[in-house]
Amino acid sequence: MKLHTTLTSPYGRIARIVRLERGLADRIALESVQTRGVDNPYYAVNPSGRVPSLILDDGTILEDSTLVCWFMDHLDGDPVLHPPQGMAGLEHRRIEATARSMLDGVSLWSREFLYREAEIRSATIMAHEQARALRLADVFEKEVLGKVLSGPLNMAQITLACVFHGRMNDRPPGFRWQDGRPNLCAWVERMGGYASIVETLPPPRN
């Protein structure tokens, strides 16, 4: 099996962390790819062009970090990172969904800087995403004290770690997430104690 991702994608990082945590590095090869562009060879691997994607031995393409991680965690029939079935898993799923919502917003906001020149950036989108990100940073300042985010490593923690771990304060500009949020800062530092989180740190962008 082969996991395709860029080394900068936070969604790909979620999948890379799960691959390491589940001891699958020998069974699932990691293929670093580039996304976007015309005639990108990756489109022949995964027509959507998105990462991460996991190509199974029979050629089946699994895309979307949620599905890829679910598959990898359930591969041995004994998942450890996912919530239990039914209502017992609701709290975990609730926090994971909010973390993912935050990741989606911050990713959209960051893309304004990554892919658009200053003069064509959308002030409307950036202001909307900045406000969302700051509201949700306040939510997580409290949530990190709860059971789901302070217990053993799980999908909610991995998702939230991929929002914050390695992110400098004021990145993107205006996202001063460290200011006045000591619990969140301490939590992110604690997540840096996991080898899988440190090993998957995105390389600096030029």
Ligand SMILES: N[C@@H](CCC(=O)N[C@@H](CS)C(=O)NCC(=O)O)C(=O)O
């Ligand atoms: N919901 C998807 C999001 C994946 C995603 O947006 N990946 C970005 C990289 S961060 C991508 O593949 N972009 C390439 C493109 O849009 O062509 C997931 O969880 O995997």
